[in-house]
Amino acid sequence: MSGAFPVTEAQLVALFMEAVTYGIYVVTLVRCAYTLFFDRQGLKRTINWPMVVVMVVMAIFATLDVTLGLRHILVAFVFYQGPGGPAGEFDDISYWVNVMKTVDTQVMSLIGDGMLIYRCFVIFSHSWAIAAVPILMWLADVACSVMIILITATLHTDTLISQQKLLKPFLYSFFAITIALNFLTTSLIVWKIRKINRGALSHVAQNSPGSRRPKTRLQHVIRIIIESGMLYTLFVILTFVCELVGSNAIYGVSDMMVVIVGISFNLIIIRVDSTANSPNSFAVESAAPRGSFPLHLVRSGGGTATRGVEVMISRDVDHAVDTVKHESIKSGEERNYWSAV
Template sequence: MSDAAFPITVAQIVALFMESIFYGIYLVTLGHCLKALLCKKDKFIFKSRRDIKWIMVIVAFLMATFATLDVAFGLRHNLDAFIYYTGPGGATAEFGNITYWVNVMKTVDYIAQTAIGDGMLIYRLYIIYNKSWKMVVLPLMLWVTTTVCGSGIAWVEVTTKHSALLNESSITPWIDSFLSFTLVVNLFVTSLIIGKLWRVRERIVGSSSNPDKWIRVMRIILDSGLMYTLSVVIFFATSIAGNNAQYGVSDVVVQIIGITFNLIIIRVNSASIMSSGIQYPSTVIVPNSGGGIPLRNVNKGHVTTSTFAISTEVGVDVEVVRSTDGDSESKDNGSWKRDYGTDAV
């Protein structure tokens, strides 16, 4: 579809409509997310301060702020173009004023929301790899590069002296670079997380009665990024094509970033990712709210049972514990730890 078939005036109205729909979805997920973070499970009773994951709460409120501002700026821009602007060129000229503060602020919103979303993904990688800085050095460098490219988009918009849209030749290199690095960060970090989970599953597959429960954990990680990644791919495609559909897609991405974050917290806190009462003959998974997660041998003379659970702090935070009989503990101790080391999932 060419720009003539999809002019900027139509694109902006459609963009506001699309974003409003996803903003409604976002508000629903935000309510459930805050309930999961601030209230006890299945109750409207606030948790104690020490039990609240304040990092997650702060991130949720920041995402809510940028998501709301983006909708508000979109509404303001449409009102300015179709109602308040009376100059030459009409609404088309108003939307083409790329230096207008509403245009710039919508770009800043998108960049900030993306930085928060990608930053949380890297934070999960850091925790899952037992707070290993060497695992996040490259992702952090890519994250900084992405933010710099995003800042370049805003700078070009502010300094451009003539009428232009997002398909302006001076802006598209920054947009394409920004989206490319965003995709690289998401695909690279998600692959590392899934690889870690898969290795843990392979290690316990022989001793667990239900190793496929690890598939659920991997699905949570994949599901959390799939919708976001696909939306960025679509945005990238419309940007390369120079199509005005990129306005609607980019506005939707701002909401999708918040939705995916909320869904992780909701699913972690819900029964959909918990298998209560699952019996594990020799290997169990138990909650652990700490950072590092050591493997340790327990001597109880019987098989331990537990609940498959995931911490709401990072989305996936579990501990692998092996139960052994008393007469075999000394023989098994050490080899288990040597083979598996420390797995922060």
């Protein structure tokens, strides 16, 4: 299968694909940084520093991966004078650039999975019982990643990653666990938010019988988490498929996956912040008719005089709740959804 797509072509295409994806990532990174540090009033009083740290670490690794890819292309097609030409240089699985790109791929995937576990942990009110299984799966991924990096760094053979038999068991395990972990944590997060959202809706009266209630903010959050989470999961699946069939397309897909992890992280923060600061999703109805009343001025002598000044008085009743706040939710639990993302 790798013969139909030579490694030289695969590496060139991979650099192009990652460069395009990295351009998209930079745009989302700038917007994400602005969202974390600023709001409509200016610099935020409370900054979510854990998210800032994750954003910076992801930016470092994503930028490093693109830079290493360019370095590898230059070495293979310009500087390398050894046997086999560019293909011979690319075949050196333990070349330091190959090893560092493997480190980038593994670390970015582990960070992305770790953020999913963290969000699940926070949304379930810091429940270790809920987080136990995802954490164990994540630790298994860490073990597989360590073995993948060690084998890549110490093998010193002229073979492609997709053809190395020693790597296959750990690569298969890593991708299988990652996919299962993504589906598990995303499903738990969505289930919890939907449960709370249904509880909140039960306390909100509809505008009229048979009318369709507008979507709440939490429903928008559910859609954001599913869409952004599935973007990353899709590329993990594609990388796994390329590995299974032994295709050199794994270079391009895996390089894109490194950057996609950062894009998914940024999009969740950007879109959830936009939803949190948007007007209430429910319609606002007037509970009393608007009217105008003359303004009576009281003189010191006790008399009154009526002037042609009118004050518009209206009363609006908001039938919606903001984030969920009612008796069925623990104190402070509604803040978990926004702090987790």
